[in-house]
Amino acid sequence: MLKNYLKIAFKVFLRRKFFTFISLFAISFTLVVLMVAVSFLDHVFGAQPPETKLDRTIGVFHLQMKSPDDNNTWSSPGGYKFFDRYARNLPGVEIMSLLTDTFDGGKVYSYLDGNKIESYLKHTDGEFWRIMEFTFLEGGPFTSDDEKNANFVAVINEATRKKFFDGQSALGRTLEVDGQRFRVVGVVANVPYLRTIPFADIWVPISTMKTQAYKNQLLGGFNALFLARSKADFPMIKEEFQSRLKQVEFDDPKEYNRMIGYAETLFEFMSRPLTNSRQEEPAKVGRALATIFIIMILFMLLPAINLVNINISRIMERASEIGVRKAFGASSWTLVGQFIVENVLLSLIGGAIGFVLSRFVLRAITESGFFPYADFQLNYRVFLYGLAVAVFFGLMSGVYPAWKMSRLHPADALKGVAR
Amino acid sequence: MTSQATASTTSANGAQTSTANMIQLEGIEKVYRTDRIETVALSDINLSVRAGEFISIMGPSGSGKSTLLNVIGLLDVPTGGKVSVNSKPVTSYGDKHLARVRNEEIGFVFQTFHLINDLSVVDNVEIPLLYRKGLSGAERRKLALRALDRVGLHARVHHFPSQLSGGQQQRVAIARAIVGNPRILLADEPTGNLDSQMGDEIMGVLKGLNDDGATIVMVTHDPRQSEKTERIVRLFDGRQVS
Structure with missing residues (x-):
């Protein structure tokens, strides 16, 4: 059954090239920006030679x-x-x-x-x-x-x-x-x-x-x-x-x-402009981290909403196929499973493209010489987190329309009625 | 009300058919409601179809033929009444259970074929088997090829629906309907989109399946095709008139 789902998924991706492109672009672009941003932060604040004792180091700057x-x-x-x-x-x-x-x-x-x-x-x-x-x-x-x-x-x-x-x-x-x-x-x-x-x-x-x-x-x-x-x-x-x-x-x-x-730590010192902390008060690290986190979530939310819309359109237009599958024995959960497989596959392909593009972009930034002696590395741990988030959004964006469609009576679905 | 018979008879072609009711509808009502309008699509339909019977449902447009077929095929839920398929009272079944009955007991043939254009002929035919447990990929493929052979399309298995004529697409749809060896075949105007010659060919295929024991309920506008069935059920404004 999985093979059939994958076959259908690839056919749908190819048939709706523009939708597929937009979806993949949203996923991969989000991942690239996320990876570059994290790599940048890691490059500036992460422990690396010669600053290998950052966990024990504070300073007055x-x-x-x-x-x-x-x-x-x-x-x-x-x-x-x-x-x-x-x-x-x-x-x-x-x-x-x-x-x-x-x-x-x-x-x-x-x-x-x-x-x-x-x-x-x-x-x-x-x-x-x-x-x-x-x-x-x-x-x-x-x-x-x-x-x-x-x-x-x-x-x-x-x-x-x-x-x-x-x-x-x-x-x-x-x-x-x-x-x-x-x-x-x-x-x-x-x-x-x-x-x-x-x-x-x-x-x-x-x-x-x-x-x-x-x-x-x-x-x-x-x-x-x-x-x-x-x-x-x-x-x-x-x-x-x-x-x-x-x-x-x-x-x-x-x-x-x-x-x-x-x-204070360098991060505390550098976070002051982000939280508008005056010199007279201690750095608000918690607020700085929350701000960074919210910015990242908002940044990922926009393509996620976009993905939801694309998926709703993509699935709605397949009402007839849903009707056929229900008529021949697919339960609602089976159909939800099929669309989840499709969305996960799309997210994974987007993730793979994002991975390759991230490496390319980071290498390009490193070789540009814009930041002397910089060596921006791909943070695999963050990449996996980013990919997990992309897959999560892919799932969420697919589950709702899939569930909505799967609840249709087969007769309505066969007529192409998507309510 | 129609009582359930259990005796067996032998049809003209010699195939053994049971006189037990394969389909039984009792007091079926179907009402479509919107905020302001209430439309009665079916009213007090009582119908029994014996195992191995080939019946047609006729009536003018809007008389409820397709709605009735959808109710029989468990594609739509009646507002009132009872539906039994192969002596199983399915009215109270949930989504998963209904899906299993549709998968094991019923095959559908639609006027507009409803083939999935992204899949090849053989992949389309395999669809009902995907939802049946315990079948390997090789077994599914073998059964699908056998069904296609039965409708005379063994040479087109790797084509896509768009590469076939209307008649060929309907044969694929029939192969898909029979691949799981269901007892009941429901056909909604199967010749409606075909010219008369292709329509006759499709009727020939359906007749052959009926001769092999399938119970067939066919909705049609065409009196010429309905005459080829054993019994005609007529609807008018959602009521059974004969």
Whole structure:
């Protein structure tokens, strides 16, 4: 019987080419967008080298200073002085690291054989390399001693090695960046541009900055990372960080006298715009996740409604066939089963097309170079969830019209009467 | 009311036929109701059809012929009265049970054939067997080919309905009706869409099936075809007039 159903299903798909195309397009397009969106989120927030300890990592990515009358606000990444003086030795923190924000003045230029080379430079301490797990192709990281002694050493990525050294071994060789010369101590695999915390082309010690002014700044250019002993320590760390904010001694308390900020995960930090959370309040992660979930459901609901309409039309026009099958012994449930098989088959074909298209689109985005060093991967788990949802909607969209039609008296169905 | 007989007789061609009632209708009413209008399609129909009998139902358009055939074939539910098929009182049967009776006891031949154009001839003929338990694919195919052979269409098994003439399509429809070896064959104007020569051919096929023991009830407008049946039931405005 299944063979007969499948045979009929394929014939119907071929006979109603436009309906079939619309159905398959709706299913596969939905899956592609879902897969690309999830892949993007996974690429930005998922645990992957060098951020393999994300489950234990929180940070401070933004701070605000407020004036006594609240009329003036200074928003910026944190300053070295603030972190160094007030954020060290938080309870529950195993390692703390300070690093500059690559996207806050990190773009630098070099000149090699008359060519201008653009790079992203990040200044870090030695602890940074203990929190992150980079894949080293050559050498190793610089150390806390290098940072302490202001050694002009650098770790570069693979792309930079290719630009400066034509892909040859770079270990021990020097490169000039923004007018400073660094000795290469390590080469790492490229880190994707969208991994905003570790991303850079070149990593050098903080102490090699051109001026030492950073040491006196409460705000400006730095992020702090805290590797907790366990995720369970997050609340304690966050609470203690809040109490440290109250201890800040301002250079001119008449100008600014209050510091606002949060130790939070990158997702919490990034979710603020989505939930319109002001800096003065903790990030609303639950609301952000609910918003993302609702957007995804709404996105999938539209093609689902479309599928329901298409299926109703498709099944209604087959009233005569339903009448014939009932006349020759098909029960209502048997007919519902037949239409379910058809819809599941259509959904699976749409899913297969969506799978192939997703891979193609993700590869195209990766190879476009629009997001440097990105490598968008298909998340099979999410694909299966997406496919399950598509099949579910396929079932739902098929069951209602099939059941409605199957309840017809065979005599009415044979007349083509679809009530 | 017609009493149920149990004796057996031998027909003219020698086939053994039972005089038990294969179909029995008692006080059948069928009323179509909308918000404002009530249309009586059938009123107080009492009819018994013996096993192996070939009867025709005649009457003008709108007299309720097809409605009566649908009620006999369990394709439509009467508003009142009792229907028995092969001595089974089916009036109270549910959807699943009715489906089984239709599958095992009744075969249908429609005026417009009602073949599924997406399926080949042999796949169309196999349809009733799909809903019968315990048959393998090979067995279904064997029975379908045998039914097609019986109606003289063994050379067209892999054609599609649209590739056949009207007469050939009706033969396919008959093969589909008889493939499950039902005791009852219900034909709703089986020659209505055919020219007289093809109509005669189809009547010949039906007569042959009747000779082999099938009970046949045929709705027709054509007096020439009804004369070939054993008995004529006439309807007028939903009432049985003879």
